[in-house]
Amino acid sequence: MSHKESLFEVIWEIARHIPPGRVTTYGAIARCLGDTKSARLVGWAMNASHHAHPPVPAHRVVNKNGLLTGRHHFNSPTEMEELLRKENIQVVNNKIVNFEQHFWDPFHELTL
DNA sequence: ACTTTGACTATAA
């Protein structure tokens, strides 16, 4: 990880490993970076992930309460919710139902 | 080079 790649690339690479039907949080990804980086940076990275290649499943990253705080940054305000529902994740009132059941912690489950 | 920002979070009141 000592390359000149920006942190965005590292964050994107972690996010790409989120399995379909699972979700993680900004803070959980930040913890993978040693917690020396703040969770806000993950949000920044997701914001910039639109033109990323390969694509980044940004819809699988929510805040620690399971809220779809990033939904306004998608093409439409409902796109994030719809993408999650396609993966059998129910969203009610912008919040993921049974959030902890779908939670994927990259710190424990990520294998690079 | 300096200031502001942000899809956050832990803590406190």
Next chain:
DNA sequence: GTTATAGCCAAAG
């Protein structure tokens, strides 16, 4: 349960 506050730090302005 709630709101307020402070820390966070790379990127953007």
